[in-house]
Structures are given as structure tokens and as C-alpha cells.
Amino acid sequence: MNPRLLPFLATVVIFVVAYVICWLQFPAMLSTRVIGNLLTDGAFLGIVAVGMTFVILSGGIDLSVGSVIAFSGVFVAVMLRDTGIHPVPVFVLLLAITTAFGAAMGLIIHVLQMPPFIVTLAGMFLARGMAYVLSVDSIPIAHPFYDWVQTAYWLMPGKGRLTLIGATMLAVFVAGILLAHRTRFGANVFALGGGVQTARLMGVPVGRTTVLIYALSGLLAGLSGIVFSFYTSAGYSLATVGVELDAIAAVVIGGTLLTGGSGFVAGTLIGVLIMGLIQTYITFDGTLSSWWTKIIIGALLLAFIVLQKALLDITAKRASAREAG
Amino acid sequence: MSESQALLRTEGLTKTFPGTRALDAVDFDLRAGEVHALLGENGAGKSTLIKCLTGAYRRDAGEILLEGAPIDPRDTQDALALGIGTVYQEVNLLPNLSVAENLLLGRQPRRVGLVRRRAMNDRARAMLARYGLSIDVTRNLDAYSVAIQQIVAIARAVSMSGRVLILDEPTASLDRDEVAMLFDVVRGLRDNGLGIIFISHFLDQVFEIADRVTVLRNGRLVGVHDIGGLDRLRLVNLMLGRELAEETRETGRGGIDYDAAPRLRFSGTGRRGAIAPFDLDVHRGEVIGVAGLLGSGRTETAELMFGAAPMDCGSVTSEGRPLRLASPRDAIGAGFGFSPEDRKTSGIIGDMSVRENIVLALQARQGWLRRVPMRRQRELADDFIKRLDIRTSDAEKPIGELSGGNQQKALLARWLATNPEFLILDEPTRGIDVGAHAEIIRMIEELCASGMSLLVISAELDELVAYSHRVIVVRDRVHVAELVGEAITTDAIVKAIARPAAEAGENAR
Amino acid sequence: QTVGFSQIGSESGWRAAETTVTRQEAEKRGIDLKFADAQQKQENQIKAIRSFVAQGVDAILLAPVVATGWDAVLQEAKEAEIPVILLDRMVDSDKDLYLTAVGSDLVHEGEVAGKWLVDEVGDRECNVVELQGTTGSSPAIDRKKGFEQAIADASNIKIVRSQTGDFTRAKGKEVMESFLKAEGGDTICALYAHNDDMAVGAIQAIKEAGLKPGSDILVVSIDAVPDIFQAMAAGEANATVELTPNMAGPAFDALAKYQADGTEPPKFIQTESKLYTQADDPMKVYEEKKSQGY
Amino acid sequence: MNGGAARLLRRIAPQLVTLAVILATIGFVFPGFFNIAFANERLYGSPIDILNRGAPVALLAIGMTLVIATRGIDLSVGAVMAICGAIAASAITAGYGLPLTLLMALGAGIACGLWNGLLVAVLGIQPIVATLILMVAGRGIAQLITEGAILTFNDAGLAYVGSGSFAALPMPAVLWLSVGVAVALLVRRTALGMLIEAVGVNRRASSLAGVSSRLLLITVYAISGLCAALAGIIVAADIRGADANNAGLFLELDAILAVVVGGTSLLGGRFSIIASLIGAMIIQSVNTGILVAGFPPEFNLVIKACIVLAILVLQSPALYGAAILLRRTS
Ligand SMILES: Nc1ncnc2c1ncn2[C@@H]1O[C@H](COP(=O)(O)OP(=O)(O)OP(=O)(O)O)[C@@H](O)[C@H]1O
Ligand SMILES: Nc1ncnc2c1ncn2[C@@H]1O[C@H](COP(=O)(O)OP(=O)(O)OP(=O)(O)O)[C@@H](O)[C@H]1O
Ligand SMILES: [Mg+2]
């Protein structure tokens, strides 16, 4: 087996074990309802985390996504409220805007050689600020198209729902996996993560790839914003604060190195599911106070990361021992 | 040398860095179907010249003509598109990608936009087979030694060069066999009409493969010569601009009292998966050479002895007292020093100045509280810059901006500054020019005369023969033979490397 | 029986008190309360409600972080025949989707505060500085609106500066400091803060600037948390509008009636927005309130 | 010595110019900005406010600079502020007396830093994730101490740390200035600074050269924790209460921003504490400027984003390179 796959496998093993533990404690956790919820509730996070995976693989970071999601919701809501345009063209316009926004950040990062952390931090302020400027109120969305999308789900046996947005996330993951691991663009992303200077010397189009990566992240943040607007039927400028950190955590739990150059899009899906599992577990438990909730989330995050590391170290040791023997 | 013959030409190429004029109006021409060696001391501007050719640097002035037409590569992609393939001095591949991906990055075989993995791996295997390498191409590049990475880099560059192939010190970490293999490939390409630029500090190799040489000194063109009209001495004079006293070794190889108690005794030390347990005594004033093929476990031996890779069996004594070697700090505390093989990732602190790099080990040993006074730091740095002839505009220049060979010298200085009792040098002369090479060998001998013990790993057997009192031969991660005194000859070493283990054992000592 | 409670988070002392009181009320009635803290995120609240539905609780209490976006998940709860009661904030979903809402009218709170100021200053010219809540949050929007409505007819009262203090004491103090610098302390006649915490911070800023809060600058705010009563007792704050943390009591009562015989409660059970001034024996109220987990 | 001063000046010149431009702009928009008065034995005025209000970010930036120099990042500082503020408030109300209270709060900060350092240096967890854990859990711990409420206290001694004055300056300003000077001297008079830089640029090579990189990393996070603790005490003392929910919220981002505006690379290596401190003052000037300017608060973020972008563009190495090129060609 290829040792490159180890971090991913470790994540999967941990997820399965964790789920089994949850199920032993709360048998209701293994219902299609919970599984459907994990997918639906994780949808917007999952989509944005795919974009984040690309960014992190390239050695960058995108702090703007949470704000872009909020901006997208507000933008869609305002457009639907103030103009008679059908949602679909509004979506297209929005995706164009967020993609351009991402591309612009990528361009600044590349041309001005500024650290992504800071550029996207400014982007985070800007996108949230633009959302405020559009509207500080939360704006409900009422449109037949939204009603239709919300009722478009497949009722799994056991009353669980596989919703359209959950399915969208899965589709985005499939596309992301192909793009990252099976295209030249994907290889270039990994190359940037391995070292920008070296990648440049090897003929990787550094500028174009950087711009494309952040554009992709912007695009997916926009898409995630649309999904979020379906999820809540509203646009709200204060929504999704801190989602960028959730996305980063999901990516890292999924076995991608924050230093770039190594990781898996599929691992991110597991990361998102693990984050959802933690939430669900805490709700099922239902006895934790606000503060204990935070402490337990932190402790579980730590546990996952330490376990993953331990698992990797053990397998690495085994492998070297086998080679020697 | 008519105009039509020139495949690649530069006219008045100039490149300035803050504080240095790396290239000063250099004219250079490369013909189709020749191997053209580019020679010069460390810091002469060779790497800079080729980086200007490939667009990695933007030149300040001058023309570049490819087949008579001016070209202006803005980045390396342009150069690749023009059919100029390059192996840069430091291995410039991506450690986090698989070998196959490194070989075919940007040219992966595709079907409907998706990379065909299997086809890619097959192609990669085929590419490496030419160099006698059959490794798992799906593993990450960083699973392999520097030498293998070097070969992969060469394979990649060769496959991308339609018209020109540039090799910047490709043989620095290769063994004879690999070098021979590489030269076969290069000759084949030359016969197919490619122009090849070859940079090396191994003059033997230059004489073996080159058709013409261009010599640079301090960023200026010194001359262009056909190899036929040159001898070694002449070439060295051209490069250095002065006479180099050919070192005549006295046969003072004795003088080590093997009956006295050794300074250090490694008994049964080893590490699973890295190097089999071995015994080794280190005596005062002794130079121990370590020879072996690529990946045989030489570096592992050194890292183990320095505590960089903890041993899992055996014990060490120093002057009869037990010594704990769990980390480099322990080793340094016991008076060890270690100059690692991969200077880019394990040696230099790129963003920091030459001065800081030189005092680093000394400072680390003194502890953070007792700062080496600035005056002393400057003295040390200036002293070593002078003694080792490190070419830098001043001691405050970031070491990353020095030429490769000069970085190596600064690393040596780092350890000499700590005045160690036992110094381990892994490939200390890699990428160092002839002048400095002689200087370093003289220094090794001086150091030993003053009582320091040395363990030197080198792929250059001549060099090992020149200064070793004893040579350890490593094969397949086992110390298989030990040659002492007059028994040390190039032939003997080659034989020990090649001979099966059982026989080699008999010959030890 | 089991009731799920999806709380916004614990961003303020008032919110912590609401959680404490809800727990106490549930315990009093022998209800098993499943508590879920959403850390200020709507998506977490939606997740929590979904998990409550998946667990099959008997009823759900929801303190919504924002008014919009609840239709789908409330619909799901309805389909699973689990009654939902809203606490302290409203949603703009269809009224069929929840059993009832217990809360105060945020606009009204602002009006009460504004009216008090109008009465207090009479015909005097009065420049007011306003400390807003977190930009975009519904209390900030509504309390601003209510206050503006109340002072709309009093042409002598003007809001001269308005900036967000994020509902926090520290920001309240910092922003007040800048107000005092920008306007000059003696031209400001009153401070209106969207919550007491910001007012408490601002009072310190006023004191440090060498002015007397409560007399040089009138201070009116909303929530009625214990600390503001201390300030009132010291004469440093003038009035506060109470937002009771006991929303769960009426909610559980309505729920019990509904479950017993299907009595539909009114769709909105409004709690009182009581005005407290220095005349109301602030120290006594302080002692009463101290035990409520603020 | 003189050469050193000149080098320092050259290093911080861009930050100084930026600060001057921003202050001048505010002064232009709001003419009373530079008025400074003397009352109650201390100075008053907007510039003093900047020094005073900038204290938490400045303190955080000191520790953050060192952490970033090792190629790390510390997201937990905001939460650590909350923890230490809460500890200080509860200790003083429990009657432990000022010295013990301060000791406990500062000790807690160091403990938090050691925890981060352990995760990063010993377990080898990536800094951003390692500190994310404490960022999430730490606020919970702080709330656990205060039980979600604002823990008010009335101890004049502790309040003095936040709102007292010393030598005509507000106490927080005095504190960050002296901690800044102390840490700057500590790292530059000893070899600490150089070793930190070495570890940040190339940890493997530094270890091989005998630098105890593990210990250094832990030390650096501990210093960061200590600075955060002091910032937390100041914030709590300022409002005479520990607000576990909001103390230090999102301040880690401002601190990182200050370090970057100060010209230290997020990729580790060369750092300057003085430049970071000027960076903190730049950020506080922007914040204070926005407050006195009187725009509607909806625009705060957009304005801040634009100013930050402008600063970064002006300080970007690429632009700097282009400027040199221009000068040379002309
Ligand atoms: N990026 C850079 N910045 C500043 N100076 C540089 C840079 N790269 C090279 N130099 C300087 O330019 C000069 C020429 O360096 P170059 O690398 O071309 O030497 P070289 O001939 O390849 O030497 P070597 O044999 O040691 O590899 C040196 O003095 C070096 O210090
Ligand atoms: N020819 C080869 N085929 C397969 N693997 C190899 C080969 N050469 C080296 N390796 C791998 O590269 C790794 C590193 O080798 P290492 O650098 O330690 O060898 P070495 O004895 O120090 O030789 P050198 O320093 O000359 O490269 C080893 O783990 C080995 O498995
Ligand atoms: Mg070179």
C-alpha cells in the first residue's frame, strides 16, 4: 500500500471508531435521520472546505470564506427582494462576483507577494463589510424556487432525508477529488504546496495557478453561500462567523497538512463528518453547559488530532521495521 | 565558429545583485552537437549565467539568441517551451510529489482532461530505466536519497530538452557508475544534435565529456578553449587566475598509535532499518574515511554517531567513560561536529547572514544566555571568510544568496568555530572548486595534526585515499570492510565495495 | 418528559441568566432539559433542532439567534409532531410552525427608554449619544428603532453620535471615550445604550473623564442586569428597561396546558418591559437579581 | 552602536511613515485630534487613548512576534486573555490580595503557553491547529470560571492596572511599553533572538547545529501566553470585571495583523518587536480614527479592510522592488 494514503486511512478509522462509540451510547445515532442530517447540515461547510482544501494544499489559507458565504446570502436575498429576477440568474451573477473576488485576492497574493493569511484577512473584513453595507437586517427569502429546492429530497428508509443540498455537497466532493488528484491543475496545486520557488523552476505556471486556486475557493464559497441560503431561506450579514476556522479544522482533521503539498479532498469530507458528529454527540448528550460544550469540542478536536498522529507514527514505525527485517 | 553554428548565444550578458556583479558582459556560445563545460571558481557566476538563460533570473542587460533569433524567457516555462531543459544546482524537485509526478509534471498523459495514472507511472519507469534505476515511482520523492533525486532531476531535464540541456553540477552527489551512465546518455543526446552545457568542479569529468570549455572568473569571461588544447594545470590556472601548488602528499599516514586507548569507542551501535550494529574506534588525530555506494548507509552511520538519528542498541564511550548520544546537543556537548550532506535542507539557515550561520553552533553550545559578543562574531566570521576564501560581499549577506560552494565552506566554518574534538563531514567537498578543494584537504590534514579526529564521507575515492588513515566500507547498511594505512588504495576500496560480504570480512584489519 | 432547548450561546450575562432560569424552571416541573449551546451560530441551532427531532423529544424551546431562516427546520419538527416554543426573540416564519412565542417586544423596549428620556429632559436641549449593539443583530436594530420613534416628536432631543459597542463592557467604555473626545464632554446630555453592559463600561469612561454620570450625563439602558442597579444606587445610572430572563416559566406553563387538553396558547406571550429608575430601591432589586445566574 | 541605530531606523521606517500618514489623515478629518491636556496627574487626548487602548494588541503582538518568528502562530491568545482575566477577577474577589492574584493570573497564562508549546514542539502538531484547540476550549474554561456572567470586582489595586496612571501615562501604556522594551532587550542582548530566528528559518538545520529547538519553541509560546495574560488582566481591570465571553474576542487576528504590518514574515525568521509594536499602534490608530470619524458603524469593516489593504500594498516587497528599479532606471 502506498504510504501516502496513511493519513487518510487513519482519519477514516478514527471516524468509524468514533461513530461506533457514539452508537453504543445512543443507539438512535445510527438512524438514517442522523446520517441524512450529517450530510445536510454539513453541506455548506463541506462545499467551502473543498475550496479550502485546494488553498491549503497549495500552502495558502483563505480566511475570507465565512464572510463570503454571509455576503452571498445577503446578496441573493437583496436581489430577490428588490428585483424580479429569477434565482438562477442571480446565482450566476453571484458566483461570478465571488469567483472574481477570490481571483482578485489570488492576484494580490501573487503579484504583490503578500502572505495569503493577511490578504484574505482583509478580504474577510471586506466581504463582511459589504454584507453590512447591503443590509444589516436579516432578509427572508420567499420564492417558489426555494420552496421547490427545500422539498426536493429523497426520503431514505427510516425517514432520513438525503436533501438536494446534501447531494450537491457530495457532487462537489467528487468533482474536487477528480480535480485535485486526477488533473494537471491538481498536480500544480500540490506542486505549489511543495515549494513555490521549486515549482516555478519546474515550469509550473505559478501565477495562473495561484489565481485559479483562490478563484476556485471564491467560487465554492459563493456556492456554499447559495446552499446556506437554501438551508436558512434568508440572507443575514452576521451569519457564518468563524466558518473559515471550522473549514480549516475539517481540512486538517481530514489529513491535509497545513504547510501544504500533502493531503486529500476525500479526507476533508471525513473531517466535515467528524465535526458534525461531535456536534450531534453533544446535542444528544444535552447536559453540557455552554462552557463545557466549548471545552469538550476542544478536547475532542485534540483527541482526533493526537490519535491520528499516533496512528501514523505507529504505522510508520512498523513499516520501517518491516523494511529492515 | 560561424554564426550559423551557434545554437545558443549570449552577448554582453550582465546581472547585478545588491553588492555583487554576478555577471559582467559575458559572451557565451553553445553549438549544436557539443558538450560545453562552464567552469570557474565558487561564486564565479556559472549558476547565475544559466539562470539568466532559463528565465529564472531576469538579466539586467545583454542579448540571448537561440538559433540566431533573440529570445527573452520571462520565466522557466518559456525556456521549457523553447526546448531548454535544465538541472539546477540544488536538486529542484518537489519532495511531496511522487517520482512519476516529478518526472512528468506539466506533461502528464491525459484522457478527457483526466490524468492517466497508470500510463504516467509506466512512462516514468521507462524514463528511469535508461539510468539503470528501477524504483517505486509512486512513492514520494523524499523517500529517496539525494543521489536518486539527482538522477530523477536529470531524467526530467533530459526528457524536456528539445535543443539545449543544461546540467549544473549534476554529478556532485553521484557515484562513478551513475556518472558513467549519465555520460552515456549525454553522449547520445550530443550525437543527436543537442547542445549541452555542463558545469562541474570535477576536472576529470570535464576532460572526459566536454568538447569545449568556457571559463568565468568573478563574473567575467576569461576564455573559451577547445578541450584538446588544454591540460589540467592550464585549466586550473585559468579558473583561479593563479598557480595552484599541486599538493604532494607525504606518506605521513602513520603516526596514529592504535595501541593507545581510543578517544571514542562505538560498540555494537546500530539502528533498525538504518544501519546494522557496528564497532568503531576513533583515535586522536585520525581521519576515518567512509566509502560505499549510494544508499549503502554512510549517511546513516554519520547521523547515528552524531545522535541525529538515535541508536537503538549498543553503547558509546569517550575516553573510557560512557557517553549518552540521544540528540545532536549531546554530541555537540561532547565535542562533536557534523556537517550534513544535504546543505540546503539540513545545513544552511538561508535567510540569516553568513556571520550568524558561522557562529550558530558555537552560540548553541554556549547557550542562549551567553551571547557571543558582536565583536567576536565579526572576528570569527571575517577570519573564516579569509581562511576558507568564502566569496561574499560581506559577512552580513544572507547565506542563501551565496553560491553553492561558498555555502559549503561557510558550513565547514560553522563547525571549525566550535573547535571540535571529533568532526563528521558528510560530503564536505561537494560542489567546491579545485582551489578550495585543495584548501579543505590541507585543512583536514592540519586539523588532524593538531589532534582533532575526523570521519569523512565522500564519493570521491581519490580524496579518501589522499587523507584517510583508515577507510570503512559500507554496503547494504552493513560495515563490511576496513582498510588501514598502506592498504588504502582506490582499487582496494572499489574491490571491497564490490566484493560479497563473506570475503570482505576476512580482509578487515 | 424531555424538552430540548436550543440556546444561542453565552455571549452575555443576561443570556447566562436566561439559561440558568430555564434550567431552574425545568427542574421545578420535573422536566428533563436537553440543552444545546449554538455558540452564536444559526447553523448550529438548526443542527440542534434536527438532532432533537431525531432523538424524539417531546417539545423544543428555541431562542433564535436571528429571525429568518427557520421555515424548513420548523416544518420538520411539525411533521414529527413536536411543538416548538420560541423564547425572547421572534422568527418571521409562518405562525403555524410554532406553538407560541414568549418574549418582549424589542421595539417597545427602545420606546420605553426613549419615553423616559423625553419626560426627564422636558424642553431642555439634549444631545444624545447612542451605543448600539452588535451591528446587524435584531436587538440593536429594534432598540434603535423604538428609541428613535419615542424621541421623534421631541425636537429638542437629537442623537449626535451613534456607534456600535458590540454589547460589551470594554467596547462600551472605549467608544464612550471617543464620544467624549469627539463631542466634548459638556455638550453631551444623555447616553442611550442598547444594553446595560455597555452602559456600565461607558459610566466608567465618563467618570474617568472627570464628569458625573447620572447627572452631567444621563444614562439610560436596557436589560436590567444586576450591575446596573449598583450603578443606579450610586447615582451613576438613571434608568433601565427590564428584559426578564424568565421566559421559560410562561413557556412551560403554556406547554403543559397544551399537552393536557390541547389548549392553543396565544401566538405571542409578551413579557413586561418594566422601567426601573433610581426611585425603585435599586439595591433591593440588585439583591433579588444576584442569584439568577447573571 | 551607531550603525545599529541606523539599521533599526531603516528597518522601521516604513511602519513609522505609515503611522504618520494615518495620524495626519485623522488629524485632517478631525482637527481636535492632537489636543492633549493634563489633568488628574495624567495626560488626556486621543493620541493618549491610542497608546492606552492599543495596549492589549501591543502586548499580544510582542508574544505573537516571537511565535511567528519560529514559523508558528498563536490563535489562542484571545482565549488566554479571557482565562487570565477571569482568574484575576475571581481571585481578587476571593480575597487573595493583589500580588497573589497577579501571580496566579500570569501563571495561568504561562501554563496555557506551555500547553501550546508542548503540543507544537513535542507532539509536533501544526501550530495553527494546536492553538485552535485552546482557542475553542479556552473560552469555555474562562466561562467555567465566571459561570458565563461578568465577574465584577471593586479592588482599587487591581483596577489601577487598567485605569490608573504612572508618570503621566495611563497604566496600560506604561505596561506595554515596558514589557516591549524588556522583551526586546531580552531577545537582543542574549542570543535568544538569533536562535529563534534560526529555528524559524530552518528547524532541522538548527537542531543539527545544536540549537535546542524544542525548548525554544516552548519558551516562545510561554512568552506569548504571559503577554496574553497581562493583556487579559489589563482588559479586566479596565472595566473592573472579567467578561469571559467577550474579552479578547478576535484580538488574535489584530495581533497577527500588527505583526505583519510590522514587517515580520509569517514564514518565520527575521523579526522586530519594535516594528510590531508600531504595527499595533497603526491598527489602533485606524480603530480610533474610525470611532472619532463618526461614520455609521456598518462601514467600519469596509473602511478597515481598505486601509489594511492599502498599508499592505504600500509595504509589499514586490512594490518596494519595483520602486528601487524605477529609481535606478531614472
Ligand atoms: N539571489 C542572489 N542574491 C544575491 N546574490 C546572489 C544571488 N545568487 C547569486 N548571488 C551571488 O552571485 C555570485 C555568483 O553566484 P553563482 O551562484 O552564479 O556562482 P557559481 O559560479 O554557480 O558558484 P558555485 O560553483 O559555488 O555554484 C556570488 O557571489 C553570489 O553570492
Ligand atoms: N539505488 C537505490 N535503490 C533504491 N533505494 C535507494 C537506492 N539508493 C538509496 N536508496 C534509498 O535512499 C535512502 C537514503 O539513502 P542514504 O542517503 O542514507 O545513503 P548513503 O549511504 O548516505 O548514500 P549517499 O549519501 O551517497 O546518498 C535509503 O533509505 C535507501 O532506501
Ligand atoms: Mg553554482
Ligand SMILES: [Mg+2]
Ligand atoms: Mg548520504
